[in-house]
Amino acid sequence: MELFDEAHRPIVWAAQSSAPQASTSLALIVRRHQFLGPLGEVADENHEFIEDDEEDTFQPQKGNVAFVCALDGWGFSISQFAEFYASKLGASATALQKALWGPWYFNPKTRMIVGKKGISGGSKARPMFVQFVLEPLWQVYKAALEGDGDKVVLLKVIKSFNLSVPPRELQNKDPKTVLQAVMSRWLPLSDTILSMVVKYMPDPITAQSFRISRLLPKREVMECGVHSDVLAEVELVRKSVEACDTNPEAPCVAFVSKMFAVPSKLLPQRGLHGEVLNNSTDDRWKR
Numbered sequence: 001m002e003l004f005d006e007a008h009r010p011i012v013w014a015a016q017s018s019a020p021q022a023s024t025s026l027a028l029i030v031r032r033h034q035f036l037g038p039l040g041e042v043a044d045e046n047h048e049f050i051e052d053d054e055e056d057t058f059q060p061q062k063g064n065v066a067f068v069c070a071l072d073g074w075g076f077s078i079s080q081f082a083e084f085y086a087s088k089l090g091a092s093a094t095a096l097q098k099a100l101w102g103p104w105y106f107n108p109k110t111r112m113i114v115g116k117k118g119i120s121g122g123s124k125a126r127p128m129f130v131q132f133v134l135e136p137l138w139q140v141y142k143a144a145l146e147g148d149g150d151k152v153v154l155l156k157v158i159k160s161f162n163l164s165v166p167p168r169e170l171q172n173k174d175p176k177t178v179l180q181a182v183m184s185r186w187l188p189l190s191d192t193i194l195s196m197v198v199k200y201m202p203d204p205i206t207a208q209s210f211r212i213s214r215l216l217p218k219r220e221v222m223e224c225g226v227h228s229d230v231l232a233e234v235e236l237v238r239k240s241v242e243a244c245d246t247n248p249e250a251p252c253v254a255f256v257s258k259m260f261a262v263p264s265k266l267l268p269q270r271g272l273h274g275e276v277l278n279n280s281t282d283d284r285w286k287r
Helices: 002-007 044-049 078-089 093-099 128-145 151-160 175-186 189-200 204-215 228-242
Strands: 012-019 022-029 067-069 074-076 105-107 112-114
Touching (some): 067 189, 074 078, 074 189, 078 093, 078 128, 128 151, 128 175
Antiparallel strands (some): 012 022, 105 112
């Protein structure tokens, strides 16, 4: 709960959270979130908490934030757990994706998703992110790393998610090897990162319009001695690269780049359109 509460402060937050004999790095960019009502409907009782976060780029409930631990080879986004729990809780994956981040609680008696005002005063209910995401993770860590850990928990995870873990890895005497064997197959880091790249990174053609302004900026030629054919050919190359033109008539372009260190003071201070560039650094050199 402490980890969850810290993560909901309206700041850029990075922390080392203590799991049994292990550290898990979580890097979040978060703010306050709009609340869902029961089963995905906005509840009137929670209107006081609603805040417009459309301007925020990174929000876990949008699926564009990954929680990862590179050391143990696992990572996940909210959408992965939402899809898993959708059938079990009888709610849509879309509603769960929003409810699994923020002060939302699951009422097992009514099978409804409620806000803070929907839980009783003496209830020890935990936010759904804690109950359905963090606690299962901690249970796996505890089962794998503690000497008296319940190994049945590991077997349940393996069976529930139909994981293929070689027996020799589960029987390894190194607890860390056992943990990594389960976690890297349950929530593989590579799958999480690749899926986010596919969903949220622009495709090459779309991204090219952003890249080309810096790689091949359009220059105004001040000298009068440049032949018009040369200028036309240069502009053709620039436009062809910008459009990722694959027509046989398009020019063949090879881009060779070499990285080398230069003093920070030699870096440009303004962009192509006069905007101030953030090239400030404590280091004397940049690459």
